[in-house]
Amino acid sequence: xxxxxxxMLFGDSARFxxxxxxxxxxxLLISQQAAIxxxxxxxxxxxxxxxxxxxxxxxxxxxxxxxxxxxxxxTAVQRVRSIEGIEWAVPLxxxxxxxxxxxxxxxxxxxxxxxxxxxxxxxxxxLEGALTDLRKPxxxxxxxxxxxxxxxxNKPPEGGEPRPLRVGDIxxxxxxxxxxxxICKATQTFQSQPVIYTTYSRATQYxxxxxxxxxxxxxxxSKGADQxxxxxxxxxxxxxxxxxxxxxxxKTYVYWMLETGIPINFGTAIVLGFFVGVAVAGQMxxxxxxxxxxxxxxxxxxxxxxxxxLGMVFLQASTVAVLGFGLGIAVTSIFGLTVPNEKLAFRxxxxxxxxxxxxxxxxxxxxxAIGMWRVLRLDPADVFKG
Amino acid sequence: xxxxxxxxxxxxxxxxxKIYVSGDTNVVALRGADLEVRCGEILMLVGPSGxxxxxxxxxxxxxxxxxxxxxxxxxxxPQALSTEARTAWRLRTVGFVFQQFNLIPTLTLAENAAIPLxxxxxxxxxxxxxxxxxxxxxxxxxxxxxxxxxxxxGQQQRVAIARALVNSPKILVCDEPTSALDGATGLxxxxxxxxxxxxxxxxxxxxxxxxxxxxxxxRIVRMDDGRVDRIETPAARRNTHV
Numbered sequence: 001x002x003x004x005x006x007x008m009l010f011g012d013s014a015r016f017x018x019x020x021x022x023x024x025x026x027x028l029l030i031s032q033q034a035a036i037x038x039x040x041x042x043x044x045x046x047x048x049x050x051x052x053x054x055x056x057x058x059x060x061x062x063x064x065x066x067x068x069x070x071x072x073x074x075t076a077v078q079r080v081r082s083i084e085g086i087e088w089a090v091p092l093x094x095x096x097x098x099x100x101x102x103x104x105x106x107x108x109x110x111x112x113x114x115x116x117x118x119x120x121x122x123x124x125x126x127l128e129g130a131l132t133d134l135r136k137p138x139x140x141x142x143x144x145x146x147x148x149x150x151x152x153x154n155k156p157p158e159g160g161e162p163r164p165l166r167v168g169d170i171x172x173x174x175x176x177x178x179x180x181x182x183i184c185k186a187t188q189t190f191q192s193q194p195v196i197y198t199t200y201s202r203a204t205q206y207x208x209x210x211x212x213x214x215x216x217x218x219x220x221x222s223k224g225a226d227q228x229x230x231x232x233x234x235x236x237x238x239x240x241x242x243x244x245x246x247x248x249x250x251k252t253y254v255y256w257m258l259e260t261g262i263p264i265n266f267g268t269a270i271v272l273g274f275f276v277g278v279a280v281a282g283q284m285x286x287x288x289x290x291x292x293x294x295x296x297x298x299x300x301x302x303x304x305x306x307x308x309x310l311g312m313v314f315l316q317a318s319t320v321a322v323l324g325f326g327l328g329i330a331v332t333s334i335f336g337l338t339v340p341n342e343k344l345a346f347r348x349x350x351x352x353x354x355x356x357x358x359x360x361x362x363x364x365x366x367x368x369a370i371g372m373w374r375v376l377r378l379d380p381a382d383v384f385k386g
Numbered sequence: 387x388x389x390x391x392x393x394x395x396x397x398x399x400x401x402x403x404k405i406y407v408s409g410d411t412n413v414v415a416l417r418g419a420d421l422e423v424r425c426g427e428i429l430m431l432v433g434p435s436g437x438x439x440x441x442x443x444x445x446x447x448x449x450x451x452x453x454x455x456x457x458x459x460x461x462x463x464p465q466a467l468s469t470e471a472r473t474a475w476r477l478r479t480v481g482f483v484f485q486q487f488n489l490i491p492t493l494t495l496a497e498n499a500a501i502p503l504x505x506x507x508x509x510x511x512x513x514x515x516x517x518x519x520x521x522x523x524x525x526x527x528x529x530x531x532x533x534x535x536x537x538x539x540g541q542q543q544r545v546a547i548a549r550a551l552v553n554s555p556k557i558l559v560c561d562e563p564t565s566a567l568d569g570a571t572g573l574x575x576x577x578x579x580x581x582x583x584x585x586x587x588x589x590x591x592x593x594x595x596x597x598x599x600x601x602x603x604x605r606i607v608r609m610d611d612g613r614v615d616r617i618e619t620p621a622a623r624r625n626t627h628v
Contacts, residue, residue, distance in 0.1 A: 001504060004493060011492020298488035301449055302549075303477020304505050305470065379449075 001304075005312035008292060009319060015288050019320045020327060022280030023360055027328020029273025031348070031356040032335060037266035038352065039345030045252040046187025047094070047112070048245050050124045054218035055227065057248045058089075058234060061241045063216075065255035066248065067190070069095060071212035072240065079238045080217050085225030090115035093203040094215040096193065100172035103155040109146070109194040111173070113203020121218055122184075123197050128167050129182025134199050140171070141182040146194030173206040188345070274359050281324065282367035285317060289371030296375050297382055309375050317368030325360045329353050395458075396557060396589035397423035397446055402455035404441045404612075415441040417612035418455065425556075428580055428590040430600055433609035439593045440561065442609065446591065447559045448476045460556045477505055481550035483560040483579065487542045489534035489549075495521055496530035499548040506553060513552075520548045524578060540571035544578060551582055558583045560592040564599055576602050 010016055042049070045066055048057070058080055060070035080089040093113030098106050114121040114134075122131045127144050134141060142151060142165060151165035165171075171178045178198070186195045198206070204213045219242070221227060227244065234242040243251060257263050289296075296309055336346045404416040416438045423429050431439045444450035445457065448464030457463055460479055464472050481502070489498045497510075499517035504510060518530045524544040534542055543563060550558055560579060564572030576592075576599040583590040592603065600606055601620045608615045 003510060004490070004497060004501070004504070007492050007497070008490060292490075294486070294488055295490045298482070298484060299501065299505070300473075301447075301476070301482055302502055302505065303473050303475075303480075305473050308505065 001308055001312055002315055005315045006319060008295070008312075009288075009316045012288060012291070015284055015291075016320070019281045019284045019288070020324045022284060023277055023321060023324025023363065024327035024331065026273050026277025026281060026363065027325050027356045027360055028331050028335075029276060030270050030359050031329060031332040031352050032346075033266050033269040033273065034352045034355060035332065035336060035346050035348045036344060037262070037270075038349055039347035040190065040262065041253055041256060042347050043188050043190040043345055044256050045249045046189060048249050048252070050187050051121045051218070052245070053120045053220070054245065055221040056086075056219040056231065056234070056242045056244060058217040058219060058238075058240050058242045059248075061239065063241070064259075065252040067094075068255075069215050071210065072214040072217065073212055074214055076214055076238065076240060077217050080219055080234060080240070083230065083233050083237060085222050085230040085233070087220040087222040087225075088118070088120075089217050089219040090118055090120050091200050091214040092121055092216050092218055093200050093207065093213060095203075095207055097173055097206055099151075099178075099194070099196070100175075101151060101153070102157055102170065103153065105154070107150045107194060109150075109196050110189055111203050111206060112195065112197050113200040114197060115218075116199040116201050119199075123182075123186050123195075125185040127183045127185055131182070133181035134197065136179070136181055138177045138179045138202070139181040139198065140173075140178045140202075141184050141197040142180050143186045143195040144183050145188065146196075147180075147183055150194045174208065176206055178206070274363070277359065277363040278366070281320070282363050285320065285364065285367040286370055288316070289313060289368075289374060293374060293378060297378050300375075300378055306376060310372050313368055313372050313375055317364045317371070321360050321364035325357055328360075329356065332356075394425040394587070395422055396425045396460060397421060397591070398456075398458045399442075399446065400456045402442065402445060402457060403453045404438070404445060404450070405453050414612055416445075416452070416455075419609070419612065419614050421607060421614055423557075423589045423591060425587050425589050426584065427604040428584055428592065428602065430603035430606045431591060431593045431609060432595065432597075432600070432606055433615070435595075437609040438612040439609055443559050443561065443591055443593055447480045447482070447557070448472050477502065477553075479556050481553070481555035481558045483543070483546050483550045483558065483563045485562040485565055487534070487539075487546045487566070489542055489545055491533060491535045493534075494531045495526060495534060495537075495545050495548075498534060498545055499552050501549060502553040517548065517552055520552050521545065523582065524548045538571070539567045540575055543567060543571075543575045547575070547578055547582065554588075556588055558588065558590045560590065560594075562593055562595065564594065564596045569598060572596055573598060 047066060060072055063070040077089050077091045080086055095111055096108055097111045099109045100106055119131050119134060123141060133139055147165040152162060153165055154162045156163055165180060167180055167182060169180045189195060221230060231242040234240055300309060336348055339346060399419060399421045401418045402416050403418055406413040406415055419442055433439055441450060445452045446459055451465050462475060464475060467475055496514040496517045499521055500513035503513035503516060521527060521530055524547055526541065526544055534545060563579060564576055567575060579590065580602045603620055605617055605619055607617050
């Protein structure tokens with residue numbers, strides 16, 4: 001009977017395509033919105049994932065998330081270095097500064113000042129130039145996206161057509177000269193500001209003077225050091241909080257999840273997607289079963305067992321679920337591949353298709369269960385009632 | 387038309403009662419109906435609406451449980467069987483022809499006719515092959531791959547007859563098989579039922595309001611108010627009504 005069940009399903013083409021599109025649209029809404037949500041959330045801690053070198057990120061205890069800068073005293077680096085189990089510790093500057101372009105345009109940018117000696121916490125990928133070029137005078141490295149967009153030279157000094165910012169161009173940070181020595185690829189920030197890497201000492205020259213300039217301390221553990229014990233000792237001896245990259249990511253992520261309206265906004269769209277599926281596909285499948293109830297009834301009268309009839313309904317529901325889900329995920333994936341990441345945060349993690357599949361399974365199981373219940377309750381003698 | 391009757395009794399019902407309970411209301415459908423159907427005969431169950439015909443054939447076919455009385459169909463009381471066993475018994479023993487045909491429009495004629503065989507476990511190819519033979523027998527040879535929606539009402543009922551007979555049931559139960567058809571088509575369909583249904587060892591029970599087909603029966607059982615009122619032959623009925 002499986003082939004007959006499928007022929008019943010595919011044969012009712014209007015309803016079949018309706019169910020298929022309903023489920024596909026539901027999957028699309030759920031997975032696309034979830035992927036954008038994850039993409040946006042990833043940007044909130046993008047710098048942490050871009051910086052794999054430190055074992056520990058040491059911050060002020062009142063700092064709530066990555067960009068919630070609570071600068072530390074410069075002695076914090078030395079104090080951390082003195083703790084047993086710490087192999088190395090370097091300062092990091094991270095802050096927003098105004099960049100002046102040669103054509104007079106001004107652009108708020110995120111400046112990341114990395115340790116002058118070790119260059120730890122540099123950009124993850126260099127597209128032009130080398131990280132060590134930061135040791136040249138006034139050197140900065142600019143992220144590729146910004147070089148094409150915010151830092152695009154509309155009136156290049158040499159004249160001619162507008163062009164992207166490139167190695168050798170001169171910018172101004174806080175009225176100080178900055179020369180582009182490299183182009184890198186870095187994860188876009190949540191607020192989409194351009195990212196500029198330079199050395200810690202140069203970043204603190206660019207930034208307006210403050211008593212506390214160290215945004216955070218990055219540290220590496222000695223071989224065999226007890227990470228938990230080191231974190232505890234840092235807290236006891238310095239009063240600072242230390243987190244692993246994973247913990248700091250989670251702290252940042254949890255802040256955005258709990259303290260902002262973003263999850264509710266995206267959650268609403270995702271729930272809406274689920275209800276679209278229930279309303280369109282679920283309802284259509286239920287109507288499909290209702291329309292076929294007389295045939296199920298006739299088969300029941302002829303001697304079809306409950307197992308056979310339920311198997312038919314289950315096969316029909318699971319077939320439309322698999323096809324609708326597949327179509328929806330395919331459209332979502334095409335959307336993700338087509339729309340540039342710099343314009344839309346889109347990150348399809350393996351969990352998202354699972355969540356969408358779970359929603360589709362719930363929709364189809366619920367509608368199939370109601371359909372099955374009708375089939376089970378069906379009195380075979382009803383077929384004589386016309 | 388010569389009836390091939392045998393002394394064997396296909397259905398023996400005595401004192402069958404059926405009460406439908408709806409809230410506080412009890413509706414008595416059968417009040418001690420008695421009936422014997424012989425193997426090889428075509429028996430027509432007639433009577434006014436609400437007289438209990440449909441309830442009676444539903445109980446005989448094992449679709450409905452009786453509240454009282456005795457029933458034996460081909461030596462078996464269907465009510466004595468479990469639900470699963472009764473379903474299997476129905477599949478082996480009873481063929482159905484419904485008033486509204488109940489052909490699945492998205493299946494071909496051969497596939498519709500093959501359903502009982504597939505339910506019995508036969509593979510689809512063999513079942514459809516056997517269904518083709520019986521479709522040919524009911525005059526629809528060459529149209530096995532057609533869709534039921536392309537057929538006239540009479541042709542659809544022929545497919546339904548083929549479906550009812552494809553697994554050679556012992557009892558053929560037909561519920562108003564001609565009521566959805568025009569007079570001439572209805573007569574042809576009933577002639578087909580009489581032709582292919584009348585077999586040694588098989589009984590045919592037809593519920594009908596259509597007095598134009600009564601002459602095709604061996605016996606006519608008239609029901610009234612939940613009981614068998616009288617049993618007559620078509621010839622006797624003709625004499626009574628002249």
